[in-house]
Amino acid sequence: MDPRPKLIITGANGFTGHHAYNHFSKLGYDVIGITRKQTFMGKENMKNENCDLTNKKDVAMLVERIKPDYLLHLAGQNSVVDSWKDPIGTLDINLMSAAYLLEAIRKVNPSCKILIAGSALQIDPVNLSNIPHPYSLSKTLQEIVSVAWKKLFKMNIVITKPTNLIGPGCSNGINSIIASKIVKMERNEADPILIVNNLNATRDFLDVRDAVNAYEILLNKGESGEVYDICTGISRTIREMIDIYKNLTDVNLEVKATSNQSGSEVETRKPSKLFELGWKPSIPFEASLRDTIEFFRTNPEICI
């Protein structure tokens, strides 16, 4: 028998999923990456299983077969825009698939260590009248169900609220969009005009590799039932990001903002509880941006 602990990573084809797969494999875990339908984009020697996590029976069979010691649940519908188009599908994917996983694991290994990746856009459940969109609703309910399964069935479940994750890899976030556009400009495939919505919008950007480090610490030392912010605690503007990219490219960027609102759209949080567990961000913002643009330079087509 393989003596290594078995770790299921859902959403293994995603931005964070790829990094998590590499990270935990190197640490010696027997990692099984779960993807929906696509061919797994990892290396050939990586383990991959296909599963539609909104199918209750398929989830139960998968978990029964693998009997995981750890679960890192990263899969989800992560688009606010798509959540308005399909609120029910968003609930199915973000809420019910988490419940299906928790219940399936309860039946085969209730002491499994579980991390549910929530979202900085989910809200504090004490403030439910402030739900801004179906995406936030789905992630807020995912948190409530996860905490309930911990409480009702005494399971080991940690919930996280990661902020905007950046760094090398295929992501739909604004950092990747900007970096990939600049690379297109460098290759003369696009005019050097960068159109952004609001240069003054602020976000807490964290390197995805720092987030994966936090997941490792939380899977081992996180307190069951607790909700952990994963962020830097520092807000930066889109303007600040673009200024750094200007120094990282020879393209003479022209930047146009379609609106000029001021102020932060997302409340700044402090990752105090993670700091107490010994975690801190280790990759400087500039290094994340450099690695991001370098990724698109060396993999110009991979994310399409």
Add this chain to the structure above:
Amino acid sequence: MDPRPKLIITGANGFTGHHAYNHFSKLGYDVIGITRKQTFMGKENMKNENCDLTNKKDVAMLVERIKPDYLLHLAGQNSVVDSWKDPIGTLDINLMSAAYLLEAIRKVNPSCKILIAGSALQIDPVNLSNIPHPYSLSKTLQEIVSVAWKKLFKMNIVITKPTNLIGPGCSNGINSIIASKIVKMERNEADPILIVNNLNATRDFLDVRDAVNAYEILLNKGESGEVYDICTGISRTIREMIDIYKNLTDVNLEVKATSNQSGSEVETRKPSKLFELGWKPSIPFEASLRDTIEFFRTNPEICI
């Protein structure tokens, strides 16, 4: 075209469903009773459709075909014991079927007036760490989703928290259990020994017909997004109930309690918001019990 307003009643085969069907039919609504699989136990001239409300597509097709003006959502998994056995099935039935109905109605008639029958056992969402069992979780999440659909999509949705409903008809509640046992004793089909768990347990008992009156008022005058307690505001013990039954039967009842805990298990609430809309309970407790035992005397086999 039928000029009568179309009212869908889900759970039409249930205890409250039967009373609601009769009540709204007499008022002139075009009532369509939804049942899962069983043959509808109503009168022959009543309209009935079969639908598994946990099937998203079936719900969408049903609602698209009927295009209701009103929805009275009474269907659900109402057993705490069963919720421990199947927490996921309980979420599917109580949470997701409500979401499927709301979303289907949003697409065909967003101004439809909707009443979601919650439960006195659901908790205030500001106090989520107190969730006692999967049933409470499912009904609490049903409330959150209903309020969210009202807020996000500007729909007309009222949520209720009915207390223990009693009266004639087939119910799994303690009142029906006691009445039907006494009728069996009257027919010499059972020994005259009544075993109950706790004579001092208190409940707020309300006649189901008074609850249906409340549903009528709320469907017409309830404020969208509000949660309404439906109860008498009066706590009664099981002992009190049995004492009344002793006066309603010639059986010389012997009563045994298996435990002797004191105190109330369910917080007493006041139906203040319903009182403001002009509702008040009209059927005395004693009359509810008399009608219940009379129902079992004249329908000895119907609920089996």
